[in-house]
Amino acid sequence: MHLPKLPATPGNEFVGEVLKTGKNVSNISPGDHVIAARPGIGTWRSHLITSHTLLEKVSKSLPIQFAATLLVNPCTAYRMLQDFVELKVGDTLIQNAANSAVGQMVIQLAKYKGVKTINIIRDREDFRKVQNLLEDLGANIVLSDKQIRLPREKAGIIQKFGKAKLALNAVGGKSVSDMSSYLETKGVVVTYGAMSREPNVIPAGKLIFMDHRYVGYWNTRWLEENGGSSEYKKMIEGISRMVVDERIVGPVMEEFKLESFKEAIERYFTPYTNQKQIYIL
Incomplete structure (x- = not known):
């Protein structure tokens, strides 16, 4: 189990827009959409300052809701069909x-x-x-x-x-x-x-x-060991391309404001729910 040192900001998945980059960053530019390359960044926040090595650029054609949930569920499914x-x-x-x-x-x-x-x-x-x-x-x-x-x-x-x-x-x-x-x-x-x-x-x-x-299979460990690698990039690009080409779709999602986190968590634990809860900032 991946337990961060407290105090910590929760959240593994997100999609965000780059506002500014350092002078030595060449792989990501302002305006790009990015997701985490590894878990544990702490994504329940409105702004984040971090290293470009912990981020992965994704296509702007990718629906925002899917991009925000790309790191865990789609990657888990992809790897289990690929690796065993x-x-x-x-x-x-x-x-x-x-x-x-x-x-x-x-x-x-x-x-x-x-x-x-x-x-x-x-x-x-x-x-x-x-x-x-x-x-x-x-x-x-x-x-x-x-x-x-x-x-x-x-x-x-x-x-x-x-x-x-x-x-x-x-x-x-x-x-x-x-x-x-x-x-x-x-x-x-x-x-x-x-x-x-x-x-x-x-x-x-x-x-x-x-x-x-x-x-x-534990997706967190795979990402910790392979985040940012060529295999990781191949996976992210492959899944993204299938979504953009409408070959696959994401699950039905419920959107919540971050201040409504208690309601979102309660919905997450509700039996027989076929929807995924996401925060919109």
């Missing part, structure tokens, strides 16, 4: 928390790569509404956390889409076991969250007989 399994056209992945901001981005990036997605969301009153949202983004199939456990349902999905090479876990608990039953031999489960606050349930048979691999 070589996914090819026609391959399949499975994910839980598919309606989250990361989940929505996974669906779109996978579709762009020609990869099929099996998507799990919690059983809920507005299930059909969320299902339609994710299918409009390109989800091949959307199932509840109850449906995914039905033997007949599972047999039909595997027959239609094949077994998955990759599973993306943001929930933990029994959901990990449920997804692992859809994985092929030597499949990989990547855990990047623990929304259930329960330990991952990993069947011993999947380790012994299926040779499944269980790994983790």
Whole structure:
């Protein structure tokens, strides 16, 4: 966990406009739009003086709301599809928390790569509404956390889409076991969250007989190690280009003034919310 020394200004993500640069800065100019190259800058503020090495220029054609949220969710989805399994056209992945901001981005990036997605969301009153949202983004199939456990349902999905090479876990608990039953031999489960606050349930048979691999991904560490690198720039430019070309879209967002931070935080912790909260200064 990344804990700053107190007192500290919170916030990892932002997009801002450069007002002035030092005489030795050549890669960024006044008027440019910039985001953080690394986490921990402290972005809940109206103005910031910092080193140009901690900033990355982004296209002015990129929607402001998406640019403000580019650093974490889109990059998490991008890296998990890029770094753990070589996914090819026609391959399949499975994910839980598919309606989250990361989940929505996974669906779109996978579709762009020609990869099929099996998507799990919690059983809920507005299930059909969320299902339609994710299918409009390109989800091949959307199932509840109850449906995914039905033997007949599972047999039909595997027959239609094949077994998955990759599973993306943001929930933990029994959901990990449920997804692992859809994985092929030597499949990989990547855990990047623990929304259930329960330990991952990993069947011993999947380790012994299926040779499944269980790994983790923490976007903060990746950015600390790679922020500003050529791979980082390639990722930011690639995602930005897809957004500008309208190949992918960001999640639905709710805008709040910074002085309404308590209301924004309460909304963030509201169950079954499909929106991302952002501050507008």
